[in-house]
Amino acid sequence: MADIDWNLIRSFAAVAETGSLSAAARTLRASQPTLGRHIAELEQVLDVTLFRRGRAGYKLTSHGVDLLGRAKAMREQAEAFSRLALGATEEVAGTVRIAASEMVSIYVLPSILARLTSEEPGIEIEIVASNLVENLLGRDADIAIRMVEPSQLDLVARKVADIPIVACAATNYIARHGRPGDVSELLHHTIIGFDRGMEMLNGFRSAGIEIDRHAFHVRCDHHAVIWESTRAGVGISFQQQPIVDREPLVEAILPELRIPLLPCWIAMHRDLRSSVRIRRVADFLQESLKRYCEGRPLSEPALNSAALARPAIRHTTTRRTETAT
Template sequence: MSDLDWNQINTFLAVADTGSLVAAARSLRMTQPALGRQISMLEEKLGSSLFIRGRSGMKLTETGLALVDEARAVKNEVDRFLLKAAGHDERISGTVRITASRVVSIYILPAMLARLKQAEPAIEIELVPDNAVANLIARDADIAIRMVRPLQNDLIATKITEIPLGAYAHQSYIARRGRPETIDDLKHHDVIGYDREDRMLVAMRELGIPAERSFFSIRTDDEVAAWEMVKAGAGIGFAQQHLAADAPGIVRVVPDLPIPTLPVWLTAHQDLRTSRRIRRVMDFLTEELKALAARI
């Protein structure tokens, strides 16, 4: 048993968590046959079956159920070991994995990361556009840019700036439907908002606007799609002011609408503070995001 392979334990956990070889292979960026071989080799070493294979996926056996918590504890210790090691990495070369919302990843970060590559060509960048909060402890990402303060333990989070928001429409929409001047005017317009996500409705109710889901005649939970619909003239939407300033034909409407600003938090695991590579990227992004806020 002394030749137990950590990769096989990690594979076992991925299959246990996803319930599928296909999903686990996707999450680990492996091929399904390679992942299946890892599971088979682990089962051979342990002398027990870990999963029941069926049409509905991979179901843990009694042995698998008994071992999954122990395997997770091993994974947590390995993750912490790797974080400690990364924190003492003195190189300015290597990979930095950054996660941010789709809006930030698509509209804000590309120009910043282009400048970063010019300044630090030896740093390899992995960008993960994702609105879900990444697990920085498990190294799903090294650095996260978020619009809410992370609540995970062992994280360092710095509030970089506040980005103002506004309500906007394309000139083609205004020419067709007119320009709303008050909050009440919005009731007679095509407003673009969230579908299942209720953050915008909650914020509007806090501002004294008794909005329901039907207030939005066009609904999507993808903020990039929503902004593109605004630019296409489909309706009135909400966006960061600097995005609107850079978009041809976009006009601000109801400028007195009291929309709260959007905080920007830069986050990493505290064990990475001593990594020169991570520190360099965090410092670079801090200056870039502050510069962005300064020009709004």
């Protein structure tokens, strides 16, 4: 018992938190068979059943629940040991420049930065609120939050999660004009859409509905203007579900409407990974944005660690122009 391999406990914690071998394997960058062997070996050593296996995944038993807290504490200590050994205990201070879309910069980042600046008072933040792609290679930004996979040379990118998109309208608009029963009825309502952007037109066409920009009675390419117009009761628009869910004046409509998910990525130049402050901010953003994408409160305390569990970091090798929402 005193000689339990730490890797077994690490694998146990990852499976318990993710609920499956496949998700835990992605988190730890290990193979599913390896994790399966680790769980079986740990159960044999402890002589307890840690999980109930089923079609829904791995569910903790009462013994597993009791041990998970200890496993997390051990992981935190191991991460602290690793940071100390790598010399990452230097002061976390300096300026970090973050590029993000207008919607994220205005409606998501402030709550995240309120916690970050409280936990790390030595870090100064600069925000570039733009839907244009900031050049990470030229240091126009240190970290970019993007809604397409970044693919510039020499960048590393982390996939955070996928954000659901929903049709929505203000409660006062619904009270005046009613709630559309299906997509065909949607076209008889005031729709707020893009002026020059083609994303919404292409979305309708992919659903078999051929329209032009005149179907949008109010048009603007500034996403925050569209959202504020929606809140004011101007008409119906398509928005990130976590933002809609947090706004009591707006309701999601047409739940049967299948709208493509919006991916969320964090990217930085690979040379910046050695910077303690950049990694600290990137890890904090990763954890906070994951909660946002999943619809969890941003007020939850973040893990105060510069070595949060990371998904596989993808090195990009080609260039392309990105657009963000």
